[in-house]
Amino acid sequence: MLFAAGRSWPFATNTVLLAAGLLLVSRVSLPPRVRESAGQHRALRQDIVAGFRWTVRHPAVRTLCLTVLVFNITYGAAWSILVLYAEARLGLGAVGFGLISTALAAGGLLATVGYGRLTRRVSLGGVMRAGLIIETLTHLGLAVTTSPWVASAILFGFGAHAFAWGTTALTILQRAVPIYFQGRVNSIYTMSGFGGLVVGAALGGPLVTLLGMTGPFWFAFAGSALLVGGLWRQFGHIAHTDDPTPTPVPAGSTTH
Secondary structure (H helix, E strand, O other): OHHHHOOOHHHHHHHHHHHHHHHHHHOOOOOOOOOOOHHHHHOHHHHHHHHHHHHHHOHHHHHHHHHHHHHHHHHHHHHOOHHHHHHHOOOOOHHHHHHHHHHHHHHHHHHHHHHHHHHHHOOHHHHHHHHHHHHHHHHHHHHHOOOHHHHHHHHHHHHHHHHHHHHHHHHHHHHHOOHHHHHHHHHHHHHHHHHHHHHHHHHHHHHHHHHOOOHHHHHHHHHHHHHHHHHOHHHHHOOOOOOOOOOOOOOOOOOO
16 A cells, blocks of 8 residues: 555655664663683584584474475465566556555464464464465465455465464474574574575566466475475474483583
């Protein structure tokens, strides 16, 4: 809607909101941090390697990182052409695109409000399995529909899944990863997610050229379905509450 009112309005609004976020962050009070010694600084590479090795050897966290990598490749390919898809496939203009994006955000808000109630009834592994199915069917639904209303309903459901998935993934990481590995393992998970988006976004345009407007969504559906089939059993054991084997604190590492 802001874009329909004027092309500069979304960017101006984003600037104001980011400035407000910066102001709020600047008011956060943190406890004093112990300055690292020169020896600790030199051990940075070893710390990164240790975190990577821990991730590879931990079945639940390894599965989680692999899943977010592959699913973000498929997601990135489809979502990189979403504006073009909304215009050419759904026949929407600027306001219409804003509305289907709002439907996605509304689903996320619903999941945020109801997440506690959901996880009291469904295991974390169950939430993640359901999310895999929802994301896979999202790509299929967007590939076959030409109705803005159907697409909005699909995106509403996807928004709920995306927020629930993100919260569940962070919960699993915080439960499974020892405190002294939290930063390193979280960075690997983050790199997996954004790395997948970069690769997927680069694929979106060529897929449209080769396969047509719905090509990225069919690619995303096929890739997601293959991943679900390959990793389905792993998600039954993904919600660990503890590190399965005690991991000694690496020499030179800090625990804060």
